[in-house]
Amino acid sequence: MQTTEREAVTHNLERHGIVGAGPIHWNPVTPALYEHAIRRGEGAIVHLGPLAVRTGRFTGRTPKDKFIVKEPSSEQNIWWDGNQPFDPDKFDQLHRRVAEYLRGKEVFVQDCYVGADPTYRLGVRVITELAWHSLFVRNLFIQRPSDAPPLEEPDFTVISVPHFHADPERDGTRSDAFIIINFAKRMVLIGGTEYAGEIKKSIFSVMHYLLPLQGVLSMHCSANVGRSGDTALFFGLSGTGKTTLSTDPDRQLIGDDEHGWSDRGIFNFEGGCYAKVIRLSPESEPEIYQTTRRFGTVLENVVYNPETRRLDLNDDSITENTRAAYPLSHIPNSTKTGTGDHPHNIFLLTADAFGVLPPIAKLTSAQAMYHFLAGYTAKVAGTEVGLTEPQATFSACFGAPFLTLPPRVYADLLGELVTKHKTNVWLVNTGWSGGPAGVSDRMPIAYTRAMIAAALDGGLAGVPTTPDPVFGVHVPERCPGVPSEILQPRSAWKDPEAYDHQARRLAEMFQRNFEPFAGLVSAEVREAGPRVG
The missing domain is CATH 2.170.8.10 (Phosphoenolpyruvate Carboxykinase, domain 2)
Incomplete structure (x- = not known):
């Protein structure tokens, strides 16, 4: 690195409170990051070339350690029922301690974009002490042109120091790990965890704040587009098939996780x-x-x-x-633009371990808003200690941990966009059929793909539907490539009375979960949920 470049880098890092760090690696390319990671003992190169790493004690997100600074510019907008406040003075103190920690340490910087649509794009700078984290950022976010100069003024900065551990009593954190977003300072501090997903999801939370305030729906969903230009969205919590079903050799992948829906159409937030x-x-x-x-x-x-x-x-x-x-x-069949037209179809994916939801059903606009707010899936017995039967999981808008505004904001935007663009919305159960998990089998992925293909190509458009007796959703009577007997879930159970009991149980869980939203939505949406009795 030449002196003039180093001076520019040092100046930029000083703007982020970091003085005396070095050596500083500015936008290193993938092969260089491999070399740094191996030199530093951060990982190993495995068969055919991937870089394998370990994330230590955290192998997933730690949502209880995530905070948003409570400050005047944003506090009136934040959904505080779903987010933890953090003191501004404590943030400044912790920022100073993190900056001092980085003094004399090797640092990796990536300047990148978030948002494929230039109108809503963020310039993001990620500063981290791990080379493989810098490679993760380079993979997941949108790379800037190789000859582009450093961002003069990033829209948001992430400082990630996995090996720095907070002192909860001194720093105001819950534990030694922390993920703290400060909208006034346009900065994220992350420490005490090597799980790289915290970097990705912290910026997703930022987009969840900024975009809806501009009338753009931010979504935790995957997206793809067909040969005729028809875009489809796939919402779903972990394990429901969001990534798998959107990665289709017959359709181009727009992205697998985070998107915006503006008046211009769909755009991916990410580049990976x-x-x-x-x-x-x-x-x-x-x-x-x-x-x-x-x-x-x-x-x-x-x-x-x-x-x-x-x-x-x-x-x-x-x-x-x-x-x-x-x-x-x-992914060979992915779009180069990261964008698509307004969606023709939306699929709300759920892995119902109770085995009572139909494998596919058409939703009215009110039902779409209801199930979007519910964000239902189910955990399977045996996946967690002490879990002996299916457990319902509800996550508003299929991404409650990342919402920064009240869920109704996103649901209202979805309802407006679905109505305006006449988008079809489907509920798809990728879970169990004929009984609960442990008794029956999971829906074969080949059947799920056939149902989604039929919805996408219009094969279900003229098929008669029957309202589900409990959930009220409209179930097709037939679907190409799928046995008709599995389309109606009650018929797939050997014991119909056992199905009735299980369906009532799940319906009651839906009703209890929806109580906080009942006073915030229209009567039509309230009545779009399941009925018990």
Whole structure:
């Protein structure tokens, strides 16, 4: 690095309160970051070239350690029922301590974009002490042109120091780990955790704040587009198939996780994907599987043989949440623009471990808003200690941990956009059929793909539907490539009375979950939920 460049870098880091850090690596490219990561002992190169890393004690997000600074410019907008406030003075103190920690330390900086639509794009600077975190950022966010100068004034800055541990009594944190967003300072501080997903999701929370205030819906969803230009969105919590179903060889992938919907259409926030890879199937998920065999991919907590360096994607001894972070260019059938037209179809994905929701159903606009606010899926018995039967999980807007504004803001925007653009909304159960988990089998992915394909190509447009007796959603009587007997869930159960009991249980859970929203939505939306009795 030449002196003039170093002076510019030092000046820029001083603007972020960081003085005396060095050496500073400014926008290093992927091969260079590999070299730095290996030199520093941060990971290992495994079979066919991915970089395998471990994230230590945190193998997922730590939502109880995430805060938003309570300050005048944003506090009236923040959804405080879903976010923890943090004291502005404590933030400044912690920022100073983090900056002092970085004095004399090697630092990696990436200047990148978030948002494929230039109108709503953020220039983001990520400063971190780990080379592989810098590679993660380079993969997940949108790379700026290689000859672009450093951002003169980033719209947001992330400082991530995994090896710095807070003192809760002194710093005001809950533990030694912290993720703190300050909208006034346009800064995120992250420490005490090596899980790189915290970087990605903190900026997602920022977009969840900024975009709706501009009339743009920010969404936790994947998106793809067909040959005729028809865009589809896939909402779903972890394990529902959001990434798998949107990565379709017959359709171009726009993105697998975070998007905006403006008056111009759909745009990806990111330039890469962050896919779960536990028990990944080369037959069912060939495109994603191949990314685990590519140079440039970062593999988090994936087990490999230390001698042969071959992966074991079935090994969950470190965590169920094994991840691959790779650029969109690793998916052969992905868009180069990261954008699409207004969606023709939206799929709300749920993995219903109770086995009572239909495998596919058409929703009215009121039902769409109801189920969007509910954000339902279910955990399977055995996935957590003490979990002996299915457990319902509700996450507003299919992403409550990342919402910064009240859920109704996002639901209202969705309702307006769906109505304006006459978008079809479908509820798709990728979970169990014919009984609960442990008794029945999960819906074959081939059937789910056939149902989604039929919805996308108009194959369900003229098919008669029957209202579900409990949930009221409109279930097609037939679907190409799918046995008719599984479309009506009650008919798929050997014991219909057992189905009735299980359906009532789940309906009651829906009703209890929706109580906080009942006074905030129209009567039509309130009545769009399941009925008990």
